[in-house]
Amino acid sequence: xxxxxxxxxxxxxxxxxxxxxxxxxxxxxxxxxxxxxxxxxxxxxxxxxxxxxxxxxxxxxxxxxxxxxxxxxxxxxxxxxxxxxxxxxxxxxxxxxxxxxxxxxxxxxxx
Amino acid sequence: xxxxxxxxxxxxxxxxxxxxxxxxxxxxxxxxxxxxxxxxxxxxxxxxxxxxxxxxxxxxxxxxxxxxxxxxxxxxxxxxxxxxxxxxxxxxxxxxxxxxxxxxxxxxxxxxxxxxxx
Numbered sequence: 001x002x003x004x005x006x007x008x009x010x011x012x013x014x015x016x017x018x019x020x021x022x023x024x025x026x027x028x029x030x031x032x033x034x035x036x037x038x039x040x041x042x043x044x045x046x047x048x049x050x051x052x053x054x055x056x057x058x059x060x061x062x063x064x065x066x067x068x069x070x071x072x073x074x075x076x077x078x079x080x081x082x083x084x085x086x087x088x089x090x091x092x093x094x095x096x097x098x099x100x101x102x103x104x105x106x107x108x109x110x111x
Numbered sequence: 112x113x114x115x116x117x118x119x120x121x122x123x124x125x126x127x128x129x130x131x132x133x134x135x136x137x138x139x140x141x142x143x144x145x146x147x148x149x150x151x152x153x154x155x156x157x158x159x160x161x162x163x164x165x166x167x168x169x170x171x172x173x174x175x176x177x178x179x180x181x182x183x184x185x186x187x188x189x190x191x192x193x194x195x196x197x198x199x200x201x202x203x204x205x206x207x208x209x210x211x212x213x214x215x216x217x218x219x220x221x222x223x224x225x226x227x228x229x
Contacts, residue, residue, distance in 0.1 A: 009151065042115070042201050042220025043154070088153060098169065099218065101146075101153035 003027075004091050006102035014110055016078050021105045023089035024071045029100075030093050032065050032072045037086040037104075079109045112137050115221035117202050123227045124192045132187040132224050134202030142205045143185035144169075144218065145177060147198040154201065160185055192228045200224045 004025045013019055023032070031050040035043035047056050049065035049072065056063045060083075062075040072089055086106050090099040118133045136143065141162045146154040146169075156169030160179040174196060176188045185204075189196060201223050205216040 004153075006153075040222070042203070042222055044220070045217045048217070090154075098156060098159065099154075101155070103151050103153040 004089055004100055004102035006087075006089055006105050008105060009103065010106045010108075012108045012110065013079055015080055017109075019076050019079055019107070021074045021087055021089075021107075022071070023073065023102050025091060026070065027091070028069050029091035030069070031091070032069070033090045033092065033099070034063055034072070034074055035088040035090060037088060039085075043086075043088055076107075079107075081109045081111050083107060084109050114138065115202055115204055115219050117200075117221035117224050119224060120222070121225045123229065124189075125229050126193060128192050129188070129190050130192065130226075131189075132200055132202075132226075133184070134186065134221060135184045136202075136204040136219070137183065138204060138206075138219065139182070140204035140206050140219075141182070142216075143179065144203040144205075145175075145185065145187045146201045146203065147171065147196075148201060148223075149198050157187065157200075192226075194228045196226065197228045198226060200226060 007022050033048045034046045036046050037043040047063045052067045052069045054065045060077045064073045086104045088104045089102040092099050115136045144159040145157040148154050155171050157171055157175050158169050158177040160166045163182045166177050166179055178186045202221045203218040205218045
């Protein structure tokens with residue numbers, strides 16, 4: 001069974017702080033996605049990274065795919081209360097779109 | 112466009128009862144998925160349908176059946192509910208399921224069905 005381990009599982013920080021969430025595996029993935037989920041809703045895609053070493057930025061969010069395509073990180077600069085939610089990484093293979101999800105990181109940003 | 116819709120939103124069942132979770136998408140997507148989400152375990156794939164008329168098992172298919180009724184609708188059935196099936200169930204769809212693609216298509220998720228089995 002291929003696993004994606006996310007760390008930390010829970011993170012509580014003050015507004016304005018920076019944070020990094022990690023997603024690690026012993027398996028190589030063809031691509032890695034990050035989703036954000038708010039309470040009572042389904043996950044929403046934030047980004048897809050496909051190339052080893054790739055870095056993508058979305059405003060205050062920076063996503064990186066490891067050189068060996070086994071790990072990824074999400075860095076948030078100057079976190080805001082609106083960033084609160086569950087962040088999920090998901091690895092994909094060339095197997096018909098099936099995704100392997102990490103267990104999620106619950107982020108709470110306090111004003 | 113409503114995107115992906117799921118019914119019901121909440122359901123309480125007794126052990127042994129059966130029920131069907133409904134899912135529909137209006138984005139003309141070919142592929143649809145059913146996941147369950149449990150605390151600390153992320154999302155786990157139950158079944159998926161690459162295209163109309165095809166279904167395949169995912170990671171945790173035991174105790175479930177699915178039907179791809181048409182391109183829009185993909186239902187999940189619990190024939191004899193068990194307490195271990197207490198979970199939040201999400202349906203998702205994507206444009207294509209490309210075996211040769213090096214990238215993942217975006218999956219669009221419904222709002223979920225919260226199921227409690229007593």
